[in-house]
Amino acid sequence: MPVRMSDLVADLAGESTDIDAMLDRLPPEGWDTPTPAEGWLIRDQVSHLAYFDEMVVRSFVDPERFAAEARELVASGLDFPDRLVLEHRAIPVADLQSWWRRARADLIDRAKNRDGAERVAWYGPSMSLASSITARIMETWAHGQDIADALGVIREPTARLRHVAHIGIGARTFSFKVRKLEVPRAPIRVELAAPDGTQWVWGPVDAADRVMGDALEFCLVVTQRRHRDETALTIIGDAATAWMRIAQSFAGPPGPGRRPAKGPSVV
Secondary structure, eight states: OOOSHHHHHHHHHHHHHHHHHHHTTOOGGGGGOBOSSTTOBHHHHHHHHHHHHHHHHHHHHSHHHHHHHHHHHHHTOTTHHHHHHHHTTTSOHHHHHHHHHHHHHHHHHHHTTSOTTOEEOOSSSOEEHHHHHHHHHHHHHHHHHHHHHHHTOOOOOOTTHHHHHHHHHHTHHHHHHTTTOOOOOSOEEEEEEOTTSOEEEESOTTOSEEEEEEHHHHHHHHTTSSOGGGSOOEEESHHHHHHHHHOOOSSSSOOOOOOOSSSOOOO
16 A cells, blocks of 8 residues: 555545546536435535645644534534535535535645644544555545435546545444444454455454455445445354444444445444
């Protein structure tokens, strides 16, 4: 995985280009198309990305202001992402598209020459700037998937999925703790078939618990864009099974997950 900020922001720019390619084909009314995220329209996915791009910039340009605003927002209730998209829903399409492009370009320009080890605040624990940009890659890909699903677009998987998988694996402990569940102690081996035919691996080679399969399907599950039953992932062991049932790569309260296409399922 790239560790230089210039490489990370190049991957972020690549994900941004994928979203722009879908948005550029949309007539204004198409921005009000519902997405698989309950209650969110395509325009909401875009405003969400634009808003939090601006907040990432604020976290390292004006950390005191960011910290004060973040405390206030979190104190107002953990459903603040849903409330924010409703606040931004009346923005005209042309203005919304300009905001998204301006906010993303500003983030890329300001981050590319900074030290990736720099600590930045966020709505939970602080993180390195490199981790923050990696999280933006994950978020952009995941919300881009919602847009793609809403439009029936099939996106070609790329090596940038490794960032998404990496965040999802790193969030394993969080997935349990945010639900106030005991974290299984057993180590887990993850083996994924990358888009270029190589293999990506995490975890001890001798771990009994394993998750194996296609990198795209794994990323769809850990970002809660697909139910695990809709994939061909091989999940072995109680710890791996428990994790894949609740895997959540994004911050915030427990996500509701997605139901499989063929009827309801307990998530």
